[in-house]
Amino acid sequence: MKWYAGSDHAGLALKRHLVAALRELGDDVVDVGTTDEASVDYPEYGAEVGRRVAADPNARGLVVCGTGIGISIAANKVAGARCALVHDSFTAEMARTHNDANIIALGARVIGAGVAEAALSTFRRVAFEGGRHQRRVDQLGALDTSKGS
Numbered sequence: 001m002k003w004y005a006g007s008d009h010a011g012l013a014l015k016r017h018l019v020a021a022l023r024e025l026g027d028d029v030v031d032v033g034t035t036d037e038a039s040v041d042y043p044e045y046g047a048e049v050g051r052r053v054a055a056d057p058n059a060r061g062l063v064v065c066g067t068g069i070g071i072s073i074a075a076n077k078v079a080g081a082r083c084a085l086v087h088d089s090f091t092a093e094m095a096r097t098h099n100d101a102n103i104i105a106l107g108a109r110v111i112g113a114g115v116a117e118a119a120l121s122t123f124r125r126v127a128f129e130g131g132r133h134q135r136r137v138d139q140l141g142a143l144d145t146s147k148g149s
């Protein structure tokens with residue numbers, strides 16, 4: 001599976017951990033930054049992952065900041081991005097089965113590495129259910145047309 005990963009400084013250590021875990025599984029991960037501990041602004045990295053995933057429909061995204069909130073908001077500004085802020089395996093599963101989320105957001109100051117890794121593993125494995133959820137996801141897509149991106 002192809003991934004695009006991004007974080008700010010607060011999410012850097014957890015992102016590195018999760019990128020390594022994905023690569024160990026054989027996945028192809030493009031890390032769009034940040035790459036060091038210097039303080040940076042999360043919108044740049046969230047939006048970049050959003051753009052990359054929107055342009056590569058079979059790919060998934062991983063974004064990490066302190067809470068996961070800011071970087072998920074940034075990713076969701078991009079048309080075609082469906083970024084879900086998840087906190088555990090259950091929310092990761094729902095994000096895939098019901099929302100067809102294509103980007104997972106995690107908060108490095110909110111959950112530990114073990115819970116984050118389990119959530120990412122679930123997000124990677126679980127498929128979208130379709131059915132009644134497809135109609136709702138289509139409605140989300142229709143909202144993209146009102147964006148300026």
Ligand code: RB5
Nearest residue numbers: 010065066067069070071
């Ligand atoms: C950075 O201090 C912090 O604000 C950021 O990582 C994130 O939590 C924002 O939503």
